[in-house]
Amino acid sequence: MAAEETSLDPAQLFAEDMREIWLEIGFGSGEHLAQQAIENPSVGIIGCEPYINGVARLLADIDQHNLTNVKIYRDDARILLRALQDISIARTFILFPDPWPKMRHHKRRIIGPSTIPSLCRLMPAGAELRIATDDPSYKEWILQHMLACDGFEWRARQPQDWRVRPVDxxxxxxxxxxxxxxxxxxYFMFDRRG
Ligand SMILES: C[S@@+](CC[C@H](N)C(=O)[O-])C[C@H]1O[C@@H](n2cnc3c(N)ncnc32)[C@H](O)[C@@H]1O
Known part of the structure; x- marks a missing residue:
């Protein structure tokens, strides 16, 4: 996939008209993405993952279930985020991103000052951003950066809203x-503000 910055219309990547386009960053072995694609056949899902063995596993799932609503970008998500058109992504998943626990590596964290503005640009009002982590310091970092951003509102009203994984x-x-x-x-869910 090569594109001018902010010129890539993800809807054009799919043969059929899709109801929405979703994005998963760092899908690992792709089990979440494949299941979402099976359960949401009218949604086009773009998965982004540089780990070749993970890509191979997702391709096997795509074959096994004859999925036509999945596209894979096998490189750094930041390149893809820069390439995509404004308000083109209705839902983004960033599930258990690498925590980079050492302070000198924090700038490598995928959630942070460089990616949050891109997500604001790409996601229309009402779009949903889902983030998960098991790392206590990354959890604090995610909340600190997301709550400082006017573009997203954290949906949680009580502890179980972030302690329990939703059924979908x-x-x-x-x-x-x-x-x-x-x-x-x-499990954090944020809504893109209008
Ligand atoms: C801890 S794993 C989690 C994988 C999967 N989401 C899961 O929950 O099983 C983090 C994943 O993010 C991927 N990753 C790291 N940096 C990335 C980047 N800049 N763009 C896209 N994926 C990235 C890694 O290759 C790895 O597969």
Missing amino acids: WPATRYEMKANAAGRQCS
């Missing part, structure tokens, strides 16, 4: 490992 949010491989190791996962 399939579990990921990383999450299952985190749970098995006894780590508490957090």
